[in-house]
Amino acid sequence: MTWHTSKIEISRSAYLNNLTFIRTQLPENVKLSSVVKGNAYGHGIKPFVNIALENQINHFSVFSSEEAWQVFEVLGDRQADIMIMGIVPDEALEWVISNEIQFYVFDLGRLTNAIKAAKKVGKPALIHLELETGMNRTGFTEKELSEAVSLIIENDVYLKVLGACTHFAGAESISNYVRIERQKSRYIELCSSLQDRMRNIQFFHACCSAGIMRYPEMVGDLARIGIMQYGFWPSYETFIEYSSDKLIKTDPLKRIISWKTSIMDIKDVKRGEYIGYGSIYLASKDLKIALVPVGYGNGYSRSLSNVGRVLVGEKRIAVIGRVNMNLIAVDITDVPGTQKGDEVVLIGKQGELEISVASFGDASNQINYELLTRLPDKLPRIIVD
Numbered sequence: 554m555t556w557h558t559s560k561i562e563i564s565r566s567a568y569l570n571n572l573t574f575i576r577t578q579l580p581e582n583v584k585l586s587s588v589v590k591g592n593a594y595g596h597g598i599k600p601f602v603n604i605a606l607e608n609q610i611n612h613f614s615v616f617s618s619e620e621a622w623q624v625f626e627v628l629g630d631r632q633a634d635i636m637i638m639g640i641v642p643d644e645a646l647e648w649v650i651s652n653e654i655q656f657y658v659f660d661l662g663r664l665t666n667a668i669k670a671a672k673k674v675g676k677p678a679l680i681h682l683e684l685e686t687g688m689n690r691t692g693f694t695e696k697e698l699s700e701a702v703s704l705i706i707e708n709d710v711y712l713k714v715l716g717a718c719t720h721f722a723g724a725e726s727i728s729n730y731v732r733i734e735r736q737k738s739r740y741i742e743l744c745s746s747l748q749d750r751m752r753n754i755q756f757f758h759a760c761c762s763a764g765i766m767r768y769p770e771m772v773g774d775l776a777r778i779g780i781m782q783y784g785f786w787p788s789y790e791t792f793i794e795y796s797s798d799k800l801i802k803t804d805p806l807k808r809i810i811s812w813k814t815s816i817m818d819i820k821d822v823k824r825g826e827y828i829g830y831g832s833i834y835l836a837s838k839d840l841k842i843a844l845v846p847v848g849y850g851n852g853y854s855r856s857l858s859n860v861g862r863v864l865v866g867e868k869r870i871a872v873i874g875r876v877n878m879n880l881i882a883v884d885i886t887d888v889p890g891t892q893k894g895d896e897v898v899l900i901g902k903q904g905e906l907e908i909s910v911a912s913f914g915d916a917s918n919q920i921n922y923e924l925l926t927r928l929p930d931k932l933p934r935i936i937v938d
């Protein structure tokens with residue numbers, strides 16, 4: 554059933570704009586991997602992968618084998634590479650290998666299991682060796698790497714090492730500069746010792762969105778781009794740095810997501826009355842309010858109680874009182890003529906005004922990444938132009 558109380562729109566033209574911008578930031582021979590973990594950062598794996606494919610993207614990165622499966626389903630008989638940067642449970646290894654899905658290997662246990670599964674399937678596992686360079690998350694240290702390489706060489710029929718990679722610990726912020734400089738040299742060292750023993754690694758990759766902007770010298774052969782393809786800067790700082798460097802004032806990226814619903818009911822509230830649960834909002838004058846059918850159960854954070862803003866009738870108006878599980882109240886006193894069924898924009902544009910994800914995020918103390926990925930999977934996603 555598609556009787557949802559709100560919907561998400563995905564703009565094809567905004568996506569194309571972002572992709573074009575990202576391509577101008579990358580040398581021509583660099584492969585672009587579209588990072589679609591977290592349900593394509595809340596945009597919906599299905600619509601997002603479809604518009605990426607329309608635009609000649611043929612490499613997708615995800616976190617888990619479960620997400621890889623979702624991308625695989627969307628691909629159908631269209632060709633594209635899928636790369637898992639995180640977890641493949643042992644029970645998924647055979648499916649992953651038989652469907653030629655690439656995956657990160659970051660410890661010896663995983664490597665051994667990959668060899669076993671590849672033997673069973675009768676096809677080599679396509680792996681990327683993740684190197685520990687200072688993020689202290691997952692990855693081979695120098696000593697483990699040397700053991701891993703020996704094991705790989707012994708089992709080279711069952712393993713194809715496509716890549717070697719790392720991830721920088723917060724490339725979006727200058728405050729991590731020293732730490733990342735150390736990671737860079739560590740990465741270069743590990744890669745060169747790897748190349749001494751293995752000659753045909755195709756893809757060296759280390760950069761996410763912030764990485765390509767701030768450490769372009771580290772791009773290598775493949776860039777793993779998430780947040781920027783959706784039209785957001787990895788941090789405000791990254792945008793400021795770019796725009797002051799290039800002397801531009803306008804944002805070259807365009808948000809591709811909008812989130813919309815419509816008014817469910819309208820009410821007059823007398824001065825002195827409380828609105829909704831508890832007593833956090835007291836009407837200080839006679840008000841007209843509209844009830845809007847989204848709440849924290851639909852991805853509209855409870856911390857937006859009394860502070861959220863939405864657009865109605867091309868005006869920016871306030872969320873008043875608590876955000877309920879499935880409902881918010883907004884103040885339409887100054888939007889005369891508002892009727893049941895009128896559009897409410899939670900994220901996006903209406904007329905000249907816009908509710909940006911950043912403002913929404915600031916008000917609810919979430920970063921872009923968190924707010925987006927919390928948008929429920931079940932909301933309908935509609936591709937628009």
Ligand SMILES: *Cc1c(COP(=O)(O)O)cnc(C)c1O
Nearest residue numbers: 588638720761762777778779780
């Ligand atoms: C999420 C992720 C990316 C993409 O990061 P963005 O900041 O969204 O571009 C790249 N690499 C790895 C390993 C990731 O986990």
